[in-house]
Amino acid sequence: MNQSDDPAPIPRKRNPRGVTMEAVGRMAGVSQVTVSRALSDPSKVSPETMARIREAIAVTGFVPNALAGALASRRSMMVSALVPSITNIVYATMLAPFSDELKSRGYQILLSETGFDPEEEAATVEAHLSRRPDAMLLTGVHHAARTRRMLLGADLPVVEVWDITETPIDLCVGFSHAASGRAVAEFAHGAGYRQAAGICAGDERAQRRLSAFAERFGTLSGTDVPVARTERGNLASGRALLTQLIDKRGFTGGVVACSSDVLAQGVLIEAAARGLSVPRDLAVVGFGDQELADAVEPALTTVRVNREALGRAAAQALLTRIDGATPSRSVIDVGFTLIRRASA
């Protein structure tokens, strides 16, 4: 049995770059597993060993490969979050506490925009699932059949937010958009307004709010409630739609319900430009209670949704499921509050 008989295969690394636990261990005089243990649970390693490993890590600049870790442990420590739009402050503000809560438990957020299209959402869900997140947040409760199927098959904690349903994929934290629209109608009618109109952005939930408003107000007042629509929910659209209501649709005053505070602010600006006094000539109600609502002139009457609490509750519900427990409730209605200020 000499060397030529049994030539030991020379294992050759494909890529010598990249510091590994193997290298750190060599430098610290321990095996690769010990390095792994040192990082995951220092109490399982002797203090002296720990010190040498720390030293080696500092010297080499070792950064553990979380991909390998995730593959081996079947826990990626990532939570994916799918929202219609990152630039929409409404989603961004609930994401911040959601993310904070999860970060404090060591999770990172894999964030994607889905637009408002269920098919795009399905594609994004698939892309995210391929990265094996430990949980997933979806915005809204209406999804492509394929999305539901993939999610049920993947068998991971899922929370649907910003809307409510009795039949969530898994968990749900949100509120009823129709109820909020009706609440605005009842408030406005109760405040004495007898004419109303609506201004509505393109997304489906906004439309549900405004339809409910229009229907309820119509019932209460016995009048017709025109609703002007736009794709983009920005200031300029708010201005343009008020113009449209007044100049083209014969709206002569009363209350204008808007599907967002930004649209409402556009209405305020256009009203001022036309010399209309708010709320005397025209009352305005927004939605969202964004920061601006309290700062505009006159201050905006609006519907507040506690987005902070919503994001946090969604994170906590997922964490409970990740920990293998069953949340006390799988559907949480965070509700909404009508905030009366000067504009209506």
Added chain:
Amino acid sequence: MNQSDDPAPIPRKRNPRGVTMEAVGRMAGVSQVTVSRALSDPSKVSPETMARIREAIAVTGFVPNALAGALASRRSMMVSALVPSITNIVYATMLAPFSDELKSRGYQILLSETGFDPEEEAATVEAHLSRRPDAMLLTGVHHAARTRRMLLGADLPVVEVWDITETPIDLCVGFSHAASGRAVAEFAHGAGYRQAAGICAGDERAQRRLSAFAERFGTLSGTDVPVARTERGNLASGRALLTQLIDKRGFTGGVVACSSDVLAQGVLIEAAARGLSVPRDLAVVGFGDQELADAVEPALTTVRVNREALGRAAAQALLTRIDGATPSRSVIDVGFTLIRRASA
């Protein structure tokens, strides 16, 4: 050599769940590699085989494990993006085209907020590096020494955006904040204003813009330029700071330069509430040319930065480096444009 002599070890899966290429292959009557090839390059597989594999994938609902793929190929197909704040529309709007451009090449974005703290940024960079992104975007050009060290050690394409430097870590796409501040000063002085004040949010780049404005305007006019500061760059702060300038710091009129359009809009609101006419009693200049700039009353004079182009250029620079090529320039100044509207 019978069975009892050499008992074949019974390999036991740790977790029988989760469809793998192995399982798909078994169902389609091919080996695991063939499934891999079918997915990465269908032309290398016979049409009949392809059909059977597709069928098996559909039946099983197989979703490839990108973690395993990344580990084996050393390409994660993820690009990480670090911005100070997701809720800040300025960063969000450059992220959208950045993300689009990369998505079209199959990359996903791993997004994190870093706040405005270099140490928090360093921690986030480390967390991201552990996921082995193929490239990274950082906001700003001032980073902790540790951040630079990690990034240079990781040897990946890095682009720093939204500011400019002669000595980038790798690539840089941005503009000079000081130059934009000076440009506003020169415009305002040239337009005939002889008194000025500044309103400035807490972040370092905003301060650089306003300092440059104050210094330049001071030099041109020979007057002192008071600058009011706030942590939060929202509407309410804009209103409060105008109040502060007028009531406490003796500002009697002229031009007010603001570090963002939102602050400027707050100034417009407060001015209107005080019965001041803009630009007659008070001229206002914003920064950013956000959507609202064109929709407020009066329309806002502001500094436009082509955030869309910036995000796209950053993505393209990274893609060039990922492809192993050398970008023609490692520093790209996208500049800025002063947009004159009615407010100044």
Added chain:
DNA sequence: TTGTAAGCGTTATCAA
């Protein structure tokens, strides 16, 4: 066109 074998860099299991 397909398959075999050897990694990728960790964690989990079991033994020492």
Added chain:
DNA sequence: TTGATAACGCTTACAA
């Protein structure tokens, strides 16, 4: 307290 060894589910040679 430590280490050897076998996964984890892919991709990349290389061979057939």
